[in-house]
Amino acid sequence: MSLIEQKLRDLGLELPVAPPPVGFYVPVTRTGNLVITSGQLPFVGREIAFAGKLGADLHEAEGRDAAQICILNALAQIKTIVGSLDKITRVIRLEGFVHSAPGFQNQPQVLNGASELLVQLFGEPGKHVRNAIGVAEMPLNAATQIALWVEVA
Amino acid sequence: MSLIEQKLRDLGLELPVAPPPVGFYVPVTRTGNLVITSGQLPFVGREIAFAGKLGADLHEAEGRDAAQICILNALAQIKTIVGSLDKITRVIRLEGFVHSAPGFQNQPQVLNGASELLVQLFGEPGKHVRNAIGVAEMPLNAATQIALWVEVA
Amino acid sequence: MSLIEQKLRDLGLELPVAPPPVGFYVPVTRTGNLVITSGQLPFVGREIAFAGKLGADLHEAEGRDAAQICILNALAQIKTIVGSLDKITRVIRLEGFVHSAPGFQNQPQVLNGASELLVQLFGEPGKHVRNAIGVAEMPLNAATQIALWVEVA
Numbered sequence: 001m002s003l004i005e006q007k008l009r010d011l012g013l014e015l016p017v018a019p020p021p022v023g024f025y026v027p028v029t030r031t032g033n034l035v036i037t038s039g040q041l042p043f044v045g046r047e048i049a050f051a052g053k054l055g056a057d058l059h060e061a062e063g064r065d066a067a068q069i070c071i072l073n074a075l076a077q078i079k080t081i082v083g084s085l086d087k088i089t090r091v092i093r094l095e096g097f098v099h100s101a102p103g104f105q106n107q108p109q110v111l112n113g114a115s116e117l118l119v120q121l122f123g124e125p126g127k128h129v130r131n132a133i134g135v136a137e138m139p140l141n142a143a144t145q146i147a148l149w150v151e152v153a
Numbered sequence: 154m155s156l157i158e159q160k161l162r163d164l165g166l167e168l169p170v171a172p173p174p175v176g177f178y179v180p181v182t183r184t185g186n187l188v189i190t191s192g193q194l195p196f197v198g199r200e201i202a203f204a205g206k207l208g209a210d211l212h213e214a215e216g217r218d219a220a221q222i223c224i225l226n227a228l229a230q231i232k233t234i235v236g237s238l239d240k241i242t243r244v245i246r247l248e249g250f251v252h253s254a255p256g257f258q259n260q261p262q263v264l265n266g267a268s269e270l271l272v273q274l275f276g277e278p279g280k281h282v283r284n285a286i287g288v289a290e291m292p293l294n295a296a297t298q299i300a301l302w303v304e305v306a
Numbered sequence: 307m308s309l310i311e312q313k314l315r316d317l318g319l320e321l322p323v324a325p326p327p328v329g330f331y332v333p334v335t336r337t338g339n340l341v342i343t344s345g346q347l348p349f350v351g352r353e354i355a356f357a358g359k360l361g362a363d364l365h366e367a368e369g370r371d372a373a374q375i376c377i378l379n380a381l382a383q384i385k386t387i388v389g390s391l392d393k394i395t396r397v398i399r400l401e402g403f404v405h406s407a408p409g410f411q412n413q414p415q416v417l418n419g420a421s422e423l424l425v426q427l428f429g430e431p432g433k434h435v436r437n438a439i440g441v442a443e444m445p446l447n448a449a450t451q452i453a454l455w456v457e458v459a
Contacts (some may be wrong), residue, residue: 023261026217031187031245031304034337041282092337097286100443107445108329115330116214129451130331131345133403134443136285137253137262147284151337176414177421178436184340184398185458188317191438250439290406292413300437 004075013068015085018076019043022139028077028130034062034092035082036149040073042066045117050143055104058143062107062117063098064113070146082152091118092126093149100134100141107132116144157238160274168223168238171229172196175292181230186239187245189302193226194295195200195219202294208257211296216251216259217266223299224267235305244271247300252295253287260285260299282306308383308420310328310391313427319374321325321326322392324382328445329358340398341388342455346379347448348372356449361410364449369404370419376452377420388458396431397424399455406440420452 005015021027028037042049042065050066052058058066079085081087096111098104111132118126128149138145158168160218166197174191178263181190195218197201203219205211211219232238249264264285271279281302309322327333327344340354348355348371356372358364364372376447384389402417404410417438424432444451 021283023283023285023338024265024272025247026280027282029245029280029282031302032185033245033336036246036282038282039286078168078381090337092335093342094331095284097284102442104443105447107443109307112330119330126226127321127332127335129333129342129344130329130455131325131328131401131403131451132445133345133441133451134285134445135286136255136289136442137257137260139258139287141258145286147282149337153287174436176436176438177418177425178400179433180435182398182433184396184455185338186387186449187398191435197310246454250437256311285336286439289408290404290410290413292411292440294411294437297437298437300435 002084002086004121016072016076018080019073028081033151034149035149035152037074037077039046039145039147040070041140041145042069043073044069048057048140048142051102051141052143053099054110055098056101060109063110063143066143067111067113067146068117070144071117074148078150082132087148087152089153090125090151091122092151094128094130095147096130097133097135099138107134155237155239157274162177169225170230171233176191181234183234185304186304188231188305190227190230190300192298192300193223194293194298194302197252201293201295204294205296206252206254207263209254213259213262216254216296219296220264220266223297224270227301231303240305241303242306243304244275245281245304248300249283249289250286250298251295252291262289282302308390308392308426312368322378322382325379326385334387336387338459340455341379341384343383343453343456345451345453346376347446347451348375349379354448356444357447359405359407359448360416362407366412366415369416369449372449373417373419374423376450377423380454384456393458394456395459396457397428397434398457400434400436400451402436403439403441403451410440413440
């Protein structure tokens, strides 16, 4: 088991099976030293674990959990093409889209559920740049969608 | 005529004249081996071919057509700086924004109109990662906006 | 003082102190020759200078000013890791998100406030690709959010 997966386990988390894409594309690709995922939704198995809009259907804490699940799925995707999460040398970027009801402005707090996990797992090299966007509509009514960029050796 | 343009013709499609930008920027750029377009709108000539929101003004099939036009325009832009579409070795990423009425959640199905064309044209190397985002407002009321990343030799 | 900062001064503008991130991430990173910022908000000091939605709370001219402030903040972030803005060889990409009231479709005009400044400062190498997206909700109610990509030698 990789060091990163051990750290996940120590946090009480587990790398899921990488979810299949919901359309005619691939879930992860590599260009040069960059590995980039498709926008990940908060799938647990075949179900969206958190559906609805932040600020109406979901509380901020649920949004944080949704964002964390997106990251677990993103890491699972990355593992499928690099073999081991220990090959990740740095996290580069997180593109975060938060399904937001009118007036909800705490997209950063929701996405911290994702960003904090990355720093817990990877330490200083887990720190990344981020976009935090509130969107009105989301595939499958998902609470969050996150694309992740990492650098590999 | 390039192989890719011949394939387009076989599909009954044609590479358009690359539309000019609607602002103070360029439609396509290259950095290293990556060629990245600006967000392309469904222009046919000087007109937006599909205006309005999916789920209110437009049916899903029209959204698919809009997404396909965005890709034709993106390929036309890419041709202006690489010379021939046959120089594209892989499609890397599609950033898809779908103009969505409240409750519309089929952004992936709409964007499949773009993704499927890329795979028809480029085969396995046409498969790409994708973000699928529903947005409430769009420049010129366009149905879709797509930025495309490809790798060249 | 760098050449670019002198040009800023000639335009009556000044590079601000780089604003701290509003979440658990970093404001700027480098991968290869690319330097990419987090989504920048129109902070002036610790205040969002332009809050609200274009087309309801704010006029287009205010949106342009907000977009320009985002670029000043992005350049300040970039300076913190490359040392001098004169090390920027090209501007690659601007990802622009405009906080938009229903029916507002002039996202490109708003973002031209950012794009024009980049071309004034960097000339031809300041020209970049761009996404122009209208979003319904924004962190801290900010009028605009912009992520900037530049190339360094």
